[in-house]
Amino acid sequence: MFSVVFSCFITVACISYTICGRVIDFEAIGGIAGDDRLSTCRKNTHLLNQTVNSLQTNDTIVFPSNRTFWLIGGIYARRLAHVTFQIDGVLKFSDNFLQWPRDSRTHLVLDCFYFEQLDHVTFTSANTENQKGIIDGSGNRWWGIVEYLVIRGDRPRLLVIYNSTNLLVENILLKNSPKWTFYGKDVANLEIRHTDVDARRHPAVQWHDLDELTAFNTDGFDISGTNVWIHDCNIWNDDDCIAVKQQDSRSIHSTCSENMLFERINASGVGLSIGSVGASVAHSCVRNITFRDCTMYNTFKGIYLKSRPGDEGHTGEISNILYENIQIYNASQWAIWFGPQQAAFKGACSLLWPFVPEMPCPIPSGITWNNITLRNITLYDPQISPGVIVGNTSNPMKNILFDNVVVKNPGSHPWGDKYYACSNVEGIAQGDTQPVPPCFKHYK
CATH class of the missing domain: 2.160.20.10 (Single-stranded right-handed beta-helix, Pectin lyase-like)
Known part of the structure; x- marks a missing residue:
């Protein structure tokens, strides 16, 4: 892509x-x-x-x-x-x-x-x-x-x-x-x-x-x-094991965080992450980022892309992101997460969502998600449901591709046989992707 x-x-x-x-x-x-x-x-x-x-x-x-x-x-x-x-x-x-x-x-x-x-x-x-x-x-x-x-x-x-x-x-x-x-x-x-x-x-x-x-x-x-x-x-x-952060208003070298390659990394923690993108910068952006040939054992989170509430009128962009040839073993929380940052501050998605009823998980509308690919990803024995892929109703995620994303022996809680929370996403699953996120189109 x-x-x-x-x-x-x-x-x-x-x-x-x-x-x-x-x-x-x-x-x-x-x-x-x-x-x-x-x-x-x-x-x-x-x-x-x-x-x-x-x-x-x-x-x-x-x-x-x-x-x-x-x-x-x-x-x-x-x-x-x-x-x-x-x-x-x-x-x-x-x-x-x-x-x-x-x-x-x-x-x-x-x-x-x-x-x-x-x-x-x-x-x-x-x-x-x-x-x-x-x-x-x-x-x-x-x-x-x-x-x-x-x-x-x-x-x-x-x-x-x-x-x-x-x-x-x-x-x-x-x-x-x-x-x-x-x-x-x-x-x-x-x-x-x-x-x-x-x-x-x-x-x-x-x-x-x-x-x-x-x-x-x-x-x-x-x-x-x-x-x-x-x-x-x-x-x-x-x-975060790795976090690609947005530039701030004083940045000299570029307006976006871009053109980065992370490869042959063994990691365990709260994810190979993008973000959080949003906050107080007028237009924040992270683009042209590749993670490949990485392994995560007994990690808490795995692939973690996150937005953050911004000030009024501020916008952000997460685009041209590739995760390729990654194995994740025994993730104890979300093996895959595309959505709002989970954190303990006001306006973030609650750390207790969705396990405690009525916990908030607002999704920022000002962040544009586009052209994000997961290719040849294998999740082994995630302890809960494989993941979360949630966009904003007024600004849905676009061009999200799962190509050979395979989950082996997934946990059943909290999403049961749907496997993923999936909404407001224009997504395609192809190759041997299994299970397919419920809001994706599937092309074999």
């Missing part, structure tokens, strides 16, 4: 002093390893801020292997160009949220790392697939029902990169972020490869049960911008 033209400039790390510039060993310049006292966290953070903001073209800063450097939030830099962060050891953040640094204007906690206006910057490690460099957010102290009620969203994200271009992230483990793990906001030409996300309450857990799901908002890779390639990664978390 469509094709994605994808290009991505890849940054190559420099490690030769004579050709590429300085190699700065963080321990050699005074970084203290193996000490988790708050005073040491602050010293290391101060030194790292000074060092990062003094990096010159082609410099490399190295965090040596077999060393753990404790930090606290507020590491910030801007306008770095042609530099490399080589994380061979562990960068671990304090879990002392009472002493966490805060923005002097907003009084909100600072992110662990926040970078902006980067160009040709690489985050890498010299380690192999079996031993990646680690950035650890010590998120467990920030998670939980009580913690969420007290501090809610006032938690640091692990790694934020804003308004930047020509980026490479590779061979890193991003672990236990207090909030979103990686946020590439308004980025262009980003590649992430062989980089894993792990955010779980218990190291050996293999299911998203009620306790595990209290690690709220631990999104894996949240991305807005253009020309993005994420591949060969593993993700376990308790929110």
Whole structure:
């Protein structure tokens, strides 16, 4: 139905002093390893801020292997160009949220790392697939029902990169972020490869049960911008595994989030997601996005496309989306969801819908859905009915294609032998698609 033209400039790390510039060993310049006292966290953070903001073209800063450097939030830099962060050891953040640094204007906690206006910057490690460099957010102290009620969203994200271009992230483990793990906001030409996300309450857990799901908002890779390639990664978390987000009104690189490819990813969480699209941007759009060759084991949600209520007169677009060659095993909630965002804020579809009578699930009218394809998708043993595909009465979804979408041993609740909630959709099912959503036309 469509094709994605994808290009991505890849940054190559420099490690030769004579050709590429300085190699700065963080321990050699005074970084203290193996000490988790708050005073040491602050010293290391101060030194790292000074060092990062003094990096010159082609410099490399190295965090040596077999060393753990404790930090606290507020590491910030801007306008770095042609530099490399080589994380061979562990960068671990304090879990002392009472002493966490805060923005002097907003009084909100600072992110662990926040970078902006980067160009040709690489985050890498010299380690192999079996031993990646680690950035650890010590998120467990920030998670939980009580913690969420007290501090809610006032938690640091692990790694934020804003308004930047020509980026490479590779061979890193991003672990236990207090909030979103990686946020590439308004980025262009980003590649992430062989980089894993792990955010779980218990190291050996293999299911998203009620306790595990209290690690709220631990999104894996949240991305807005253009020309993005994420591949060969593993993700376990308790929110969106990947979320393609809309651009905002200040975006530099493109007005839409577009031209992105996600492939060969193992993920378990709250979905390979588009959105939420809507909210306060005058016209929000996500288009030309492909997910392919992905596997999801014991996931909560699977394929998740979501809109969000917008301000009066605001519109949005979700178009030219392809999910291809994806296997989803034992989804404990919706394996497929096209519709309004499920969330706990006013105007969203209730998290309890449709299982608790009278719970609201309003469907925004300002979002245009067009040209969305699921091809060669297999759902194994979804614990409830396979999915939800619901559009707005006045602005129905158009050109929705299920091509060889097969559900094996579906659950029966809540949709019974209809299998899907399906309304206000112009959809076609073809190939071996079974069962066919009840509002789709079927062509064998």
